[in-house]
Amino acid sequence: MVKILDKKVAEVKARELYNLLFDTTRAIWNMNFETDLEEILDVLSIEKVEGELSGEMKKAFEALGRDDVSGFLMKENETYTIFVNMNEPIYRQRFTIAHEIGHFILKHLEGEEISISFRDEHSKTGSDPKEVAANSFASELLMPREIVEHLFMMSGSVSSVAKEMGVSAMSAEFRLRKLGLIS
Secondary structure, X not given: OOOOOOHHHHHHHHHHHHHHHOOHHHHHHOOOOOOOHHHHHHHHOOEEEEEOOOHHHHHHHHHOOOOOOOEEEEEEOOEEEEEEEOOOOHHHHHHHHHHHHHHXXXXXXXXXXXXXXXXXXXXXXXOOHHHHHHHXXXXXXXXXXXXXXXXXXHHOOHHHHHHHHOOOHHHHHHHHHXXXXXX
């Protein structure tokens, strides 16, 4: 049975991963606010494949009732691959990658030889604890508290925070609300 981790644990794990690889103070000093997802994927030995859902893959997902897939994490034996739908906006691709890294770190595919975890429109509904945890992980990984606070203090603008961190305005607004910086 897969152990379901709550949002708080997911956020702690995202902070730990970020702090292991990056220096928040240096990021602020160098004005380098986007989390380097490529470096994270490299350290975790996760392959990233960018493509579009077409042909047999599209038919297979449609047969599963999933025609709006932004991406997925696939585990085959001990090899992990993240597929990202390249037809999505770049900020959506970044959130999808961080979300799938969350599934990996939270061990949501553990115990399976072949398994797939999808990020699609159902991921936003809040009905699946794994998806909620992966979303919380992604939000924390892409928008570390200290950097969000610094950017918002400097600009006072949700759109500026979103642009500098490579996330959607909706994600930035949600994070700012969660941190109590806006109401």
